[in-house]
Amino acid sequence: MNTSAMAVSVNADRLLARHDAMARHGATPLGGVNRPALSAEETRARKELVDWGRARGFACSVDPIGNIFVRRPGIEVEALPVRTGSHLDSQMPGGNYDGVYGVLAAFEVLETLEDNGIDTLVPVELVVWNNEEGCRFSPTTMGSAVHAGALPLGQALKASDPAGITVAEALAASLQELGDLPRAELGSPSKAYIEAHIEQGTLLESQGLSVGAVTGIQGTAQFLIEVLGQEAHAGTTPKEKRKDALRDAIRLMEALDAAVQTDDDLVRFTVGKLDVWPNAVNTVPSRVVFTVDLRHPSAELFDRLVASVKNVCASASVACQQTLQSSPVSFDPAVVAIVEESCAQAGLGTARLPSGATHDAKYMAELCSSGMIFIPCRDGISHNEREHAQPRHMVDGANILLASILRLAGEATGSSACK
Ligand SMILES: [Zn+2]
DSSP: OOHHHHHHOOOHHEEEEEHHHHHTTOOOSSBBBBTTTTTTHHHHHHHHHHHHHTTTOOEOOOTOOOOEEEEOOOOOOOSSOOOEEOOOOOOBBOOOTTTHHHHHHHHHHHHHHHHTTBBBBSSEEEEESSSOOOSSSSSTTTHHHHEEEESHHHHHHHHHTTSOOOOOHHHHHHHHHSSSSSSSTTTOOOEEEEEEESSSSHHHHHTSEEEEEEEEEEEEEEEEEEEOOOEEETTOOOOGOOOOOOHHHHHHHHHHOOOOOOOTTTTTEOOEEEEESSTTTEEOOOOHHHHHHHHESSSHHHHHHHHHHHHHHHHHTTTEEEEEEEEEEEOOOHHHHHHHHHHHHHHHOEEEEESSSOHHHHHHTTTSSEEEEEEOOGOOOSTTTTOOHHHHHHHHHHHHHHHHHHHOOOOOTTOOOOO
């Protein structure tokens, strides 16, 4: 890498202006956005981005599931691209930074490379993943899952929203608004992938850091647990005769909580939903169904914790149905190191951290060398109209994204740092 590129920084004013421009699409009174996937509001945001890309001379295209690609060519025109991006859809309503920050930071990287005439060895391509949030159409991270082959295209296109509109119908209507956009093939390979995103947690903020190097995405398992007892009169049934399903469920929850504790304080154990039958003030409960949501970033520990939940339920002779298994994903240590080196070079402190939420990078990590860059968000608040990130953190994150992409994509005048 030559010294001219090392000194290059993103255009902070332009990045923040583009953020304000995007925030108008689906703006809510509390400062957030309501921009579900393929809605009129998200379509306007997609169109604005494509218009910016066309104005800069970047090649824009869309694949069959609606992922949008904005490409700046490399010296090696046919080489696999380094990809970067995130999503423009939001929760209903949601915040102004989740997803859109990673898209705009990536676009700013493309523009900065263009402004400075920096030739990368391989193409650098922004991806706007379709339907990351999954709140209008299920499942979440639909666009990246189809791209990775983890979700069949036909199944995704048939998914419908509460009004009965399918993804296929909404996508066709949305694409009409985007003008003549060339079609990209589904699942085209990448050299590497790196995504910038708000942390949606409090670690960076509590440590006063502006950028984090994300090590992976924690695993999530969910369970539905049913405890049975016997209905009885609350006033007449003595203690030894009671088969109280709620009392037994509470003891079971405590046993489960104790069984999944680890020394690292990284386990997340939540009982978030509880249903009681007959749910009457003067009847001993006969049936309780509750959920467990269990998360941990280490693959080895995660499997052990999942087994612990099943074992505790089995030894209590209680029915336990696992409803979700999403194993932890580890990002490529080489990409994590590139983010850290870029921070060191920029004089920015950083920390390694796992992601508590899922992201499109989860599917990209199955396909190529991948990683993520986090910036703090105020009080860790996300999926909320009050979500907020500081401008200086947004700029720092975009600069680290730029430096990392230069290392991954290689510079024409230097050597590629990417394996
Ligand atoms: Zn997101």
